[in-house]
Amino acid sequence: MILTGAEIVCESLLQEGVEIVFGLPGGAVLPFYGALAKYPALRHILVRHEQAAAMAADGYARATGKVGVCSATSGPGATNLVTGIACAMMDSIPLVAITGQVPRPAIGTDAFQEIDVTGITLPITKHNYLVMNVEDIAPAIKEAFHIARTGRPGPVLVDIPKDVLQVERTEFIWPGSVNLPGYNPPGEAPEEQIAKSAELINQAERPVILAGHGVLISHAHREMRELAEKAQIPVVTTLLGISSLPTDHYLNLGMAGMHGLAYASLAIDKADLLISLGMRFDDRVTGRLRDFAPNAKVVHVDIDPSELDKNVKADGPVAGDLKQVLNQLLPKIEPNVHIEWLRHTDKLRADHPSTQIRDTQELLPQYVLTELSKATRGEALIVTGVGQHQMWAAQYCDFQEPNTLITSGGLGTMGFEVPAALGAKLGRPDKTVWSVAGDGGFQMTMCDLATAVENKVDIKFAILNNGRLGMVHQLQDLSYNEEHFATVYSGNPDFVKLAAAYGITGIRVTEKEKVAEAIQQAMETPGPVIVDFMIRETENVYPWIPAGESVNEILEETAQQTGPGEKGS
Amino acid sequence: MSSNHQHHTLVALVEDKPGVLTRIASMFRRRGFNIASLAVGKSEQPGLSRMTFVVEGDEHTVNQVTKQLDKLIDVIRVSDITDEKIVARELALIKVNANSSNRGEVIQIVQLFRANIVDVGAQSVVIEITGEEDKINALHALLEPFGIIEMLRTGLVAMVRGQANGRTSDSVGLNAYGQVSNGFGAGHMAAPEASPKPETSAKSEA
Numbered sequence: 037m038i039l040t041g042a043e044i045v046c047e048s049l050l051q052e053g054v055e056i057v058f059g060l061p062g063g064a065v066l067p068f069y070g071a072l073a074k075y076p077a078l079r080h081i082l083v084r085h086e087q088a089a090a091m092a093a094d095g096y097a098r099a100t101g102k103v104g105v106c107s108a109t110s111g112p113g114a115t116n117l118v119t120g121i122a123c124a125m126m127d128s129i130p131l132v133a134i135t136g137q138v139p140r141p142a143i144g145t146d147a148f149q150e151i152d153v154t155g156i157t158l159p160i161t162k163h164n165y166l167v168m169n170v171e172d173i174a175p176a177i178k179e180a181f182h183i184a185r186t187g188r189p190g191p192v193l194v195d196i197p198k199d200v201l202q203v204e205r206t207e208f209i210w211p212g213s214v215n216l217p218g219y220n221p222p223g224e225a226p227e228e229q230i231a232k233s234a235e236l237i238n239q240a241e242r243p244v245i246l247a248g249h250g251v252l253i254s255h256a257h258r259e260m261r262e263l264a265e266k267a268q269i270p271v272v273t274t275l276l277g278i279s280s281l282p283t284d285h286y287l288n289l290g291m292a293g294m295h296g297l298a299y300a301s302l303a304i305d306k307a308d309l310l311i312s313l314g315m316r317f318d319d320r321v322t323g324r325l326r327d328f329a330p331n332a333k334v335v336h337v338d339i340d341p342s343e344l345d346k347n348v349k350a351d352g353p354v355a356g357d358l359k360q361v362l363n364q365l366l367p368k369i370e371p372n373v374h375i376e377w378l379r380h381t382d383k384l385r386a387d388h389p390s391t392q393i394r395d396t397q398e399l400l401p402q403y404v405l406t407e408l409s410k411a412t413r414g415e416a417l418i419v420t421g422v423g424q425h426q427m428w429a430a431q432y433c434d435f436q437e438p439n440t441l442i443t444s445g446g447l448g449t450m451g452f453e454v455p456a457a458l459g460a461k462l463g464r465p466d467k468t469v470w471s472v473a474g475d476g477g478f479q480m481t482m483c484d485l486a487t488a489v490e491n492k493v494d495i496k497f498a499i500l501n502n503g504r505l506g507m508v509h510q511l512q513d514l515s516y517n518e519e520h521f522a523t524v525y526s527g528n529p530d531f532v533k534l535a536a537a538y539g540i541t542g543i544r545v546t547e548k549e550k551v552a553e554a555i556q557q558a559m560e561t562p563g564p565v566i567v568d569f570m571i572r573e574t575e576n577v578y579p580w581i582p583a584g585e586s587v588n589e590i591l592e593e594t595a596q597q598t599g600p601g602e603k604g605s
Numbered sequence: 606m607s608s609n610h611q612h613h614t615l616v617a618l619v620e621d622k623p624g625v626l627t628r629i630a631s632m633f634r635r636r637g638f639n640i641a642s643l644a645v646g647k648s649e650q651p652g653l654s655r656m657t658f659v660v661e662g663d664e665h666t667v668n669q670v671t672k673q674l675d676k677l678i679d680v681i682r683v684s685d686i687t688d689e690k691i692v693a694r695e696l697a698l699i700k701v702n703a704n705s706s707n708r709g710e711v712i713q714i715v716q717l718f719r720a721n722i723v724d725v726g727a728q729s730v731v732i733e734i735t736g737e738e739d740k741i742n743a744l745h746a747l748l749e750p751f752g753i754i755e756m757l758r759t760g761l762v763a764m765v766r767g768q769a770n771g772r773t774s775d776s777v778g779l780n781a782y783g784q785v786s787n788g789f790g791a792g793h794m795a796a797p798e799a800s801p802k803p804e805t806s807a808k809s810e811a
Contacts, residue, residue, distance in 0.1 A: 154624070158631050163678045166624075183678060218620060218681040342672035345665070 039208045041170045041201040042071035045134065048177035049078055051210050054105050056081060056096060056462055057134075058089040062109025064149060065136025067202035081462065081491060086113050088455035088484040090120020094129050095456030098442045099417060100463035101255075103130040103184050110136050111149030114195070115156065119449060122160040124191040126446025127276060128253060130184040131191035132177075133157075139199040140168065153195050162190030168197070170204035175211050182214045187221025188340040189253060221339055224364060225356030233311075233335045233352040234368035240309035240333075242377045243269045246292070246321075249276035249445070250314010250338065250358050257281065257438045259362035260313060267372040270381050272300040274315050276445040279435035283414060289381060293321040295427040298388035298579045301587045303381050304329050312336045314358045317347035318446065319583075327586030337361050388592060390579055391431055399548050401425060401500045401571045405432040408470060408498060411555045416468040417442060417460050421453035421477030423507035425500040427577045429472045440467075451480030457495045458488055468559065469494070475501040475528055485538050488564045496558045497566045499531055502573040510576045514591075515583075531568040541565045612641060613667040614693065614763050615658040616774040617674055617683040618648060625654070625679045632677065638662065638670050642695075642760030653681065655775065657762045671778075684778035686765055691774075693763040696733070697741045698723075702752035703730045711751060718744045729754055 039047065045068055049057070058081045061069040072080055083089045086108040093104030104124075108117050114135045124131040137143065138150040154166045163183050165176045173196065180192040237243060251260050257280045264271050264287045271281050272292045281288045292300035304310065310332045315321070322328040325347065336343075336350035337358055344353040354361055393402045405428050408416075414434030419442040420426040426443055435441055442460050444452040457471035478499055488495055509523040535542025541561045545554045545568065558565040578593035619625050626645065633640055641659040648655040660670050667685060674683045703711045704727065711730060715722055720734035734744055738761060745756070765774045 155627070158628060159635050216678060219678045340676070342669065342676050344672075346669060 037208050038205050041173055041204050042067040044173045044208050046071045046075040046078060047208050048174050052181045055079060057105045057107055058083055058092040059107030060086050060089060060113060062113045064110035064138055064198045065107060067198060068136060083487050084483040086116035087120050088481055090117045090133065091452055091455035092459035093131050094120060094124045095419060095442055095459030096463040097129050097131055099439060099460035103132055103181055104459060105132050107134045110138055111151045114151055114153040118156060121157055121191045123444050123447040123449040125160045128189050128249060130189035132180050132184050133191060133193040135193060135195045137195045137197040140197045157193050161193050164193040166195045167200060170200055170206045174209060178211050179214045179216060183219065222356045224360045225354045229354045230364045233354055234365055236309055236333055236335050236352045237311060238370050242307050243309040243311060244303050244307040245269050245271040246310050246312040246315055247271055247277040247280045248274045248313060248315020251277055251280040252438050254314060254358035256359040256362050259359055262366060263362060263369060267369055268374045268378060270303055272303055274321050275430055275443065277315060278430060279438050279440045282436050283434040291430050294581050295577050297390040298590055298592055299384035302384050305587045307332045310334045314338060316343045323581050324584055324586045397548060398572045399546060399570060401428045401575055402432050403548060404551055404569050405429055407551045408555055409433040412468055416470050417464060418470055418472055419453055419457040419460050420472045421474050422448045422450045423474045424577050425472055425474045450477035453477055454481040455484050458484060458493055461493050461495050471495055471497045473497055473499045474506060475499055475503060476505045489538050489540060492563060495564050499568050500571050501568050502571050503528055531566050535566040544568045546570045613660045613685055613687045615660055615671060615683055615685050616763060617656045618681045618775040619654050619656055620679040621652050621654045622679060628677055628679060632673055636673060644760040644762045659761050682775040684775050686763060686774055686777060689777055690766045691763050692766055693737055693761050694735055695738055695741055695759055695761045696735045697756060697758045699732045699748060699753060700729050700755040701748045702728065702754060704728055707751060714747050720744060
């Protein structure tokens, strides 16, 4: 079958099992859109801003484990994808971005809407392609999906000039395999690495599992749980590792790090072995490296060998796919009870109740999220933006199933909450999706509320509205002597009226007593709903290990909340 | 960070595709790695180039450089051959002031170094020298008093001597599993004692 380049793109996407493309057309990519119209099996979700296309594809990928696909035109369309692509790169999300490019003869002439997008995305993609011949389209797309989803996943961009899409024609041949001699992600790990790790785990008296995003990406949550239960090892998670073990599991100590639960960070501090699974020792987890886990040896499993020994030297480094590695490791692990150690972590929990909520009539964000979690029984997909509300969601929401917390970790991308929720709900229509938003981030991407309305995407938005860039405001409290500058929004829109403008339901909540009722009403109302929670404005996130410090400098809640935060407004 | 900063010689087999050099240079820049020299050219296999890097840094840094290079899709294999028995050569062209009164002296120095004079003008000569970095540095130092007008060096190219277990320079430092060695398994930056697994990894030459 002789097809145009654009038709070959569509056929290739079908071959890859793509169901949804998030995008926004423009001149250079228009031939692709012309072909898309003839392929109804490829559902196109038209966004209001290309950033939303990339982030929706990201949210879709996180919620489903499939590759998310987005598309944009050349120039500004492509540059608008950049933040979303970078976000996917930092969090190892499988994403394929297809961009139109100016016609080949115009490349290099600074033509209208010409931008070197493969150059721009070089450091924020796992790989990228500029496809200069129609015969190369199918192999490039096949490779792009293969690279995006295998090994340590990541975004891949495919840039195709307009004339290659439109003018050129060739036989559509879907390649049987990819030819990438330089790309061989590890699967099983070498036996000696497994043996060394098993030995370290069997000898440990105070082991802690440190579970990262890799546990979820590798679908290794069952194996990790088996390891934890077999040897009675408490589990601490990173932000992106949170839903890898049910929140209420007796061995789950929750998230550690800068705003992690104090007992989780203290368990790492006291541990004699860290079993670090699919995580990369980000500075938000470790704080000051030389004071991180000072008593612990380290077993570190990662599919990306360059993560081993990058930030923390591993005594037992293991390069491999986590699920396969755990299956290799489990038979070698001796059952254990670690009674003394678990008694100690229980005591840490009792002595440092990081998630207690103050008894007050004020509307506290922690209370809102606890109620939200109760109402959804911890089974909803929680999508967040970045900042205080994100940390509170990580601390106060329960997660019963894997991949139910969808949040921007590495890049810390504000505005993620709206488009990522859109993609997540389209990927998992069976799930209740709550977008926990900040008023700051929400306003970065709220233009795509229209996309949710248009496509009847049933997202419930919980805006934790404190009329400020709360996390930055909080940083100014402690690290900048309470000198607040450029962190308060005095002209926020009325989000209930905004909901009305989009023809959806808006609910404002100012009192604690109305929280549960509002959440219920939102869930009973079909279609998107905005609930505007007017939370205590100066509430800060605790515990808090200031940047570059260690758990020894941890600030715990109660005394602090009536301190600097109060005077700060 | 330990303080044992030194030069490491890395050899990589890479795809000969547009943008490969950019990808590599971009990675070095972004991660703050220092390249002392870089040489690239065709390899014995069509469509593949071989690169020689001289990289500055301690063991930890060079280990990261090697692994980050290996992570690039277009880099097929990379290996640190610093501790191997290698042949390492660089070519330099040096244009130096030389007139009828001191040309003889310059020629004498050039002969001592087994270098060649490839161009003679009324006021200058162009010298071609091939050798290890130290040899070129030494010649450079001796010629400096005459006044060096221009110098151009290619950067080091390096190759492991002998059979190297049948491996090319870019794979001698890999462990038995085709992974860039990182201080475990088959030994740090050294050819493994055991023979490699028979091409289980596609990181082998086709």
